[in-house]
Amino acid sequence: MMQTAGVKQTMQAKQTVQAKQTVQMNQRNIIKTILSRIALFVVMLWIVSLVIFFALRILPGDVAAIIAGTNSSVERYRSIRTQLGLDRPLIEQYGSWLWDIVRGNLGTSVITGQAMGERLTVRAAVTFPLIIMSMIITLAMGIPTAVWSVTSQHAWVRTSLRVMSQILGAIPALWAGLLLVMIFGKGSGFIGILPTQGFPAQPLSSVSTFLTACASLILPAVSVGIITAAQVMRYTRSALLDGENANHIAWSMTAGMTYAQAVRTTGLRLALPQIISVAGVTFASMITGVLTVETLFNIPGIATILLSDMSERDLPAVQTELLLLAAFFLLVGLVIDMLQRLIDPRLRAQQAHTNQ
Amino acid sequence: MIDIKNLVISTPSQEIVHGVDLHIDKAERVGLIGASGSGKSLIVQAILGILPPSMSVQGEIFVNSRNVLQMSDTERASMRGTVMSAVFQNPMTALNPMVTVEKNIELPLKMHYSLSRDERHSRVEEALTHVGLEREIMSRYPSQISGGQAQRVAIAEALIGHPQVLIADEPTTALDSIVQQGIINLLVQRTEHQGAAVLFTSHDFSVISRVAQRCYVINNGEIVEEGDLESIINSPHHDYTVQLIEAARDIAISGNDTVDSSRGE
Amino acid sequence: MTKNETTKNDTVRNGAVRNGTSKKVMNKRMGIILKSLLTRWDGLIASIFCMLWIAVSIISLVWTPYALTFTDGYNVWSAPSSSHILGTDGAGADVFSWLMAGSATELLIVCAVAVITAVCGVSGVAVSVSRNSGVRGISVVTFDALISIPIIVIALLCAAPWGASIVGVIIACSFAYSLNLMRVVRPSAITAVRSPYVTFARYKGISEFKIFWTHILPQIIPSVIINVSFASATAILAESGLTYLGVGVPSHIASWGRSLSTAANFVTIHPSVALWPGVIITVAVIMINLLGDALRESIDPLTNAELRRS
Numbered sequence: 001m002m003q004t005a006g007v008k009q010t011m012q013a014k015q016t017v018q019a020k021q022t023v024q025m026n027q028r029n030i031i032k033t034i035l036s037r038i039a040l041f042v043v044m045l046w047i048v049s050l051v052i053f054f055a056l057r058i059l060p061g062d063v064a065a066i067i068a069g070t071n072s073s074v075e076r077y078r079s080i081r082t083q084l085g086l087d088r089p090l091i092e093q094y095g096s097w098l099w100d101i102v103r104g105n106l107g108t109s110v111i112t113g114q115a116m117g118e119r120l121t122v123r124a125a126v127t128f129p130l131i132i133m134s135m136i137i138t139l140a141m142g143i144p145t146a147v148w149s150v151t152s153q154h155a156w157v158r159t160s161l162r163v164m165s166q167i168l169g170a171i172p173a174l175w176a177g178l179l180l181v182m183i184f185g186k187g188s189g190f191i192g193i194l195p196t197q198g199f200p201a202q203p204l205s206s207v208s209t210f211l212t213a214c215a216s217l218i219l220p221a222v223s224v225g226i227i228t229a230a231q232v233m234r235y236t237r238s239a240l241l242d243g244e245n246a247n248h249i250a251w252s253m254t255a256g257m258t259y260a261q262a263v264r265t266t267g268l269r270l271a272l273p274q275i276i277s278v279a280g281v282t283f284a285s286m287i288t289g290v291l292t293v294e295t296l297f298n299i300p301g302i303a304t305i306l307l308s309d310m311s312e313r314d315l316p317a318v319q320t321e322l323l324l325l326a327a328f329f330l331l332v333g334l335v336i337d338m339l340q341r342l343i344d345p346r347l348r349a350q351q352a353h354t355n356q
Numbered sequence: 357m358i359d360i361k362n363l364v365i366s367t368p369s370q371e372i373v374h375g376v377d378l379h380i381d382k383a384e385r386v387g388l389i390g391a392s393g394s395g396k397s398l399i400v401q402a403i404l405g406i407l408p409p410s411m412s413v414q415g416e417i418f419v420n421s422r423n424v425l426q427m428s429d430t431e432r433a434s435m436r437g438t439v440m441s442a443v444f445q446n447p448m449t450a451l452n453p454m455v456t457v458e459k460n461i462e463l464p465l466k467m468h469y470s471l472s473r474d475e476r477h478s479r480v481e482e483a484l485t486h487v488g489l490e491r492e493i494m495s496r497y498p499s500q501i502s503g504g505q506a507q508r509v510a511i512a513e514a515l516i517g518h519p520q521v522l523i524a525d526e527p528t529t530a531l532d533s534i535v536q537q538g539i540i541n542l543l544v545q546r547t548e549h550q551g552a553a554v555l556f557t558s559h560d561f562s563v564i565s566r567v568a569q570r571c572y573v574i575n576n577g578e579i580v581e582e583g584d585l586e587s588i589i590n591s592p593h594h595d596y597t598v599q600l601i602e603a604a605r606d607i608a609i610s611g612n613d614t615v616d617s618s619r620g621e
Numbered sequence: 622m623t624k625n626e627t628t629k630n631d632t633v634r635n636g637a638v639r640n641g642t643s644k645k646v647m648n649k650r651m652g653i654i655l656k657s658l659l660t661r662w663d664g665l666i667a668s669i670f671c672m673l674w675i676a677v678s679i680i681s682l683v684w685t686p687y688a689l690t691f692t693d694g695y696n697v698w699s700a701p702s703s704s705h706i707l708g709t710d711g712a713g714a715d716v717f718s719w720l721m722a723g724s725a726t727e728l729l730i731v732c733a734v735a736v737i738t739a740v741c742g743v744s745g746v747a748v749s750v751s752r753n754s755g756v757r758g759i760s761v762v763t764f765d766a767l768i769s770i771p772i773i774v775i776a777l778l779c780a781a782p783w784g785a786s787i788v789g790v791i792i793a794c795s796f797a798y799s800l801n802l803m804r805v806v807r808p809s810a811i812t813a814v815r816s817p818y819v820t821f822a823r824y825k826g827i828s829e830f831k832i833f834w835t836h837i838l839p840q841i842i843p844s845v846i847i848n849v850s851f852a853s854a855t856a857i858l859a860e861s862g863l864t865y866l867g868v869g870v871p872s873h874i875a876s877w878g879r880s881l882s883t884a885a886n887f888v889t890i891h892p893s894v895a896l897w898p899g900v901i902i903t904v905a906v907i908m909i910n911l912l913g914d915a916l917r918e919s920i921d922p923l924t925n926a927e928l929r930r931s
Contacts, residue, residue, distance in 0.1 A: 247444070255436065256434065256436045
């Protein structure tokens with residue numbers, strides 16, 4: 001084909017403009033998606049708040065009566081009711097609760113009289129590091145073992161990894177904690193090096209208390225982490241072996257990779273959306289495990305406070321705590337969702353088509 | 357340059373390819389024609405060394421006088437992309453959907469050569485022009501291009517390492533008939549330009565007749581006929597070959613037209 | 622009757638004419654599935670274990686070596702012996718008897734959770750792929766919101782008014798796992814909905830229920846089976862955690878979680894008592910998972926060659 005220099009230049013210019021337009025279009029779509037997902041988050045949080053509020057109101061057990069005590073006078077009981085706002089219609093109570101939260105006022109615990117915000121922050125500062133540690137252990141153990149179980153040259157490695165993941169995934173968190181205590185617990189275990197009870201009161205006050213704090217979190221984090229690691233490993237493994245991905249892996253091999261290389265690069269990359277989604281689900285299911293180990297290892301976190309407030313019928317406190325917990329997990333879900341869209345171009349392409 | 361002797365491929369339960377002999381010379385275009393399930397794809401996978409481990413292979417496959425079946429994984433991997441490469445039936449299941457077209461095409465370069473990013477970028481641009489696609493496709497993702505475009509991208513990737521042989525396993529079967537013609541012409545033109553040999557498999561004689569100089573007919577895992585394209589078409593020996601010829605809609609008997617590769621759709 | 626004639630016994634399912642899908646053919650298919658299940662090594666082991674489990678549970682309803690209320694203050698925390706096969710706990714009660722009785726509770730929980738999860742989960746999937754886009758949208762948003770509520774919270778909500786109860790455990794687990802099933806099975810359902818058969822059936826105005834039953838349900842069954850077995854297995858694990866936290870099985874009812882919790886507080890002094898409940902829980906969970914895998918492979922014509930041939 002004969003082309004004059006001028007025509008060629010125009011064509012190249014046109015191509016650059018088109019390339020820029022594609023990039024811009026992709027960017028606009030990403031922003032649209034983020035905004036709509038955040039809106040969705042707010043809606044879901046609202047639905048959950050409704051469920052929490054009205055479910056708790058079914059509970060028998062009058063907070064006012066508990067606070068007032070069994071021998072109190074009727075006036076005192078009534079005044080406490082008014083103080084808590086229990087005599088107003090339900091909708092009004094719900095409304096004012098939400099309004100308070102939106103303004104950042106987490107309320108006051110009626111039983112202890114302490115401001116909720118400060119109480120919860122102290123506890124959260126213990127639980128969240130625990131959760132994060134567990135998550136790190138989960139991913140650091142789960143994903144490499146999954147890759148290993150697919151690519152290893154030795155059949156015995158592959159089989160034993162699969163068997164181990166089956167077994168570890170079947171252990172109750174409580175038992176895992178107990179076994180770890182039996183082996184590593186200070187004072188009673190075979191290799192008694194790690195603390196099994198309690199948590200220093202002021203973890204950040206000195207280096208040694210900080211180290212003790214970290215050490216106290218190790219056994220709990222490992223108990224929860226190993227079990228969820230087994231789950232992540234099974235899902236990752238099945239994503240890597242997915243028939244759909246086999247052709248992509250074969251194609252990478254055709255370009256010059258060995259099977260192991262192709263699985264580690266292409267396979268993992270393809271499995272990433274699924275892994276992220278699994279991470280999100282295991283994160284949410286970790287909460288029961290975290291509650292269990294917090295109780296077992298006597299860690300003063302959000303879990304234990306929730307349980308004690310529940311047993312004391314401290315309605316306002318429980319309400320807010322549950323909402324915060326749910327918000328935390330919905331937020332995690334949001335982040336996971338966004339990550340997935342960022343990572344998987346196929347989802348973006350669909351978005352592009354529907355927006356046209 | 358490829359010499360296959362007595363190739364036997366079996367699954368755990370049955371033998372599928374029964375003692376196949378095949379030969380491809382330098383810069384020669386060879387067709388392998390047979391129905392789905394006749395073993396064509398298995399032979400292709402065996403040559404490339406990407407058969408699933410559950411399959412067992414016997415026989416010899418010599419590529420440039422070295423027996424591929426006795427090489428280690430790493431040695432075979434080093435030959436893929438440089439000495440031999442392949443294009444498959446469905447480009448959408450092959451191309452990596454997670455990365456851009458550019459990253460897909462430059463993969464053989466990254467694996468075997470140490471080039472700078474800019475050098476790779478310009479080679480990818482060059483490769484795209486050769487297959488008749490616009491430069492701006494580089495920044496798109498495989499999910500954003502059509503099937504015909506994707507197959508051209510696959511061809512660009514397969515040829516970017518200047519392989520000595522390109523294996524095309526039913527590359528046009530999944531494409532519309534109009535698009536098919538363009539892809540066939542593109543393959544013939546580019547491989548001639550680079551001096552590469554071609555092994556082209558298909559179930560359709562009319563497609564093969566546009567590509568191959570020499571042809572093998574495979575039925576149920578056995579080669580039933582081989583020879584020059586013209587002699588097979590004009591005087592087929594085996595019943596199966598006759599059936600295939602009759603089933604083909606229009607055969608280009610006068611040879612292979614080399615038309616300029618038309619622009620991608 | 623030649624192959625091409627259709628009789629009144631034929632049904633058109635997914636476009637394929639099945640000649641005479643009568644009861645006889647269905648029974649034959651069941652037979653093949655059962656046989657495949659039992660010839661696989663995992664299906665066989667799991668089935669044997671489940672039979673044993675059921676047997677022990679039934680027996681425990683009428684007899685255990687020692688009554689559950691039996692306590693022997695002089696014989697607390699004793700090691701396994703000829704009179705107490707697995708030893709005694711802190712109150713002097715026989716560990717083995719409590720585990721035996723616990724197996725009945727676990728069996729109840731497992732079966733109840735399996736059934737409820739299957740029914741609710743599948744219904745949820747049906748709603749979330751319905752033809753009405755409003756219904757679809759609302760259901761997807763609601764389910765995704767509700768999934769974020771952890772099991773423990775639901776168990777707390779159930780336990781608060783009425784105290785800890787087995788029903789609470791079952792409700793909490795079924796709720797959470799149904800939602801999980803919906804999320805995981807939905808992609809397969811969407812693929813099934815996009816098939817031309819469904820589009821045509823909708824165009825013809827066939828009811829959503831019938832469409833779901835004939836076209837979508839068969840496609841999602843393998844996925845559902847895996848998820849239901851996973852749900853029932855996880856229910857056992859959840860039960861142990863919930864009971865430990867006080868919102869699971871009440872303290873006077875035997876369960877494996879109860880046995881584990883009783884031992885937990887004294888694990889540093891008497892580790893062996895915590896061993897057995899944990900072992901039985903782990904084994905049971907593994908067996909249920911194996912059963913689910915084996916069942917899934919036996920039911921799916923793609924993996925079960927014999928079923929394909931029938």
